[in-house]
Amino acid sequence: MAGGALIGVAAVLLMLANGRIMGIAGIVGGVAQDPRSPDTSWRLAFLAGLAVPAVVASMLGAFPAAPVVGGGVVVAAGFLVGLGTRMANGCTSGHGICGLARLSPRSLAAVGTFMAVAGLTVFVARHVLGGM
Amino acid sequence: MRRQFSAFASGLLFGCGLLLSGMADPARVLGFLDVLGVWDPSLAFVMGGGLTVTALGYQWCLRRSGPLCAVTYQIPQRRDLDARLFLGSALFGLGWGLVGYCPGPALLAGAAGLGTALWFCAAMLAGMLCWRLMESGDWLPAKAAKG
Numbered sequence: 001m002a003g004g005a006l007i008g009v010a011a012v013l014l015m016l017a018n019g020r021i022m023g024i025a026g027i028v029g030g031v032a033q034d035p036r037s038p039d040t041s042w043r044l045a046f047l048a049g050l051a052v053p054a055v056v057a058s059m060l061g062a063f064p065a066a067p068v069v070g071g072g073v074v075v076a077a078g079f080l081v082g083l084g085t086r087m088a089n090g091c092t093s094g095h096g097i098c099g100l101a102r103l104s105p106r107s108l109a110a111v112g113t114f115m116a117v118a119g120l121t122v123f124v125a126r127h128v129l130g131g132m
Numbered sequence: 133m134r135r136q137f138s139a140f141a142s143g144l145l146f147g148c149g150l151l152l153s154g155m156a157d158p159a160r161v162l163g164f165l166d167v168l169g170v171w172d173p174s175l176a177f178v179m180g181g182g183l184t185v186t187a188l189g190y191q192w193c194l195r196r197s198g199p200l201c202a203v204t205y206q207i208p209q210r211r212d213l214d215a216r217l218f219l220g221s222a223l224f225g226l227g228w229g230l231v232g233y234c235p236g237p238a239l240l241a242g243a244a245g246l247g248t249a250l251w252f253c254a255a256m257l258a259g260m261l262c263w264r265l266m267e268s269g270d271w272l273p274a275k276a277a278k279g
Contacts, residue, residue, distance in 0.1 A: 003153025004178035008185025010146035015190060017138030019199030019206055022146065024236040029260040045136035047239065049143025053151055054243035064157035066241060066248035067232050078238070078252035080227030082259025085235060087220025089208070092155075092234040093146075095221075096179060101186035102207070109213050114225035115165075121229025122165040 011098050018042060023094020025085035033086075084114075134201040147240055153178040156240050158232025165229055 011022040020042075027043045034040075057063040069077075085091040088110050090099060095114075099107020154160040154175060163172035198204055228234050233241065233252055241249030 001177050001181045003149045003151070003155070004181030004183075005185050006145050006149030006152060007155075007178070007182040008149075008189065010142045010144075010149060011182070011186045012189030012193065013138060013145065014142040015193045015199065015205065016196075017142075017199055017201045018135050019202040019204055021207065022142060024146075024234075024239065025260075028235060028239065028257070029263075032257050032260050033264045042135045042139040046139040046143035046146075049140040049145075050147040050236070050239060051243035052144050053147035054240045057151055058244035063151075063241070063244040063246070064154075064159070066246040067158040067162070069231055069248070071251065073230055074248055074251050075255040077227040077230040077233075078255030079259040079262070080223045080230075081233070081235060081238070081252075082256035082261075083263050084220045084222070084224030084227060084259070086260045086263040088217050088224060089220070091224060091236070092228075093236055097182045097186050098190075099208075101183055101190050104208065105211050106208075106213060106217055110217055110221040113218050113221035114228065117222045117225025118165045118229035119167050119225075121226050122162055123168050125230065126166060126169055 007093075007097060008101075011093070011101070014046075015098075021094055021098045023090050023098060025082075025091040026089070026094055029082075029086050088114075138201055146236065149182070150237055150240055153182075156237045158237070161232040161234075161237070162229075165232075 014020050014022045027046055030037060031040055031043045031047070054063065067074075081091075085094075088095070090096075090107065090110055092114075095104075095107040095110040100111060150156045155178060160172065160175060163170070164175040166172075193199070194205065224234075231252060233249065235256065238249055238252050238256060242253040
């Protein structure tokens with residue numbers, strides 16, 4: 001709960017200060033796709049902020065382990081996540097937190113779709129194909 | 133400079149939230165997505181908590197005349213549901229369910245130096261740039277409806 005509330009505080013801060021939706025796919029995608037945009041500087045600052053707790057947790061040996069999945073699956077999944085989140089204009093943060101918080105019908109449809117497909121994927125991988 | 137500082141602070145809080153909540157742990161995420169297995173519902177409370185704080189905070193923000201360090205609020209106005217929204221979300225869900233990383237936690241794990249996450253992030257950037265190329269060509273029927 002406390003971690004979730006912090007995620008909410010982060011989203012509210014970005015709206016209160018900069019007037020922006022805290023969508024990670026949009027922030028990363030924006031930097032990658034349009035590096036000359038005037039938004040690049042704050043987007044990079046956001047990513048730099050994100051890196052701080054990661055580096056600290058890593059140095060303390062407290063960072064959660066990576067999933068045990070084959071390299072091909074990792075690359076395919078990463079590609080799908082990048083392509084899909086840009087196609088749908090949002091991911092878990094942009095649609096799931098910020099979009100649902102403002103009762104956007106597009107975000108509700110997006111979250112329903114990606115949660116259902118992700119759940120089905122885990123079901124097939126774990127219980128049909130067996131073992132992941 | 134204030135805009136960069138507030139974005140930095142937001143990113144820092146977001147990263148801490150992901151770590152504290154368990155969202156940065158793909159094993160926890162896959163356990164949450166495994167509704168029909170030994171379901172771990174704890175991340176539902178994380179999303180619920182994040183959603184509640186954001187909903188209340190947004191209400192408060194939007195009553196103000198504008199943001200503190202920018203001219204206007206930039207909030208998506210579209211309400212239509214198109215093929216891209218559903219197809220994109222489905223592709224995202226497939227990738228998320230295969231590995232347990234969505235973009236935020238993937239970047240966080242990449243910054244922590246996990247090799248798997250770095251490969252994931254590189255592929256994720258390739259996917260985003262691929263969409264940029266696809267979007268510039270007229271290949272989806274939904275583009276016409278966008279008007």
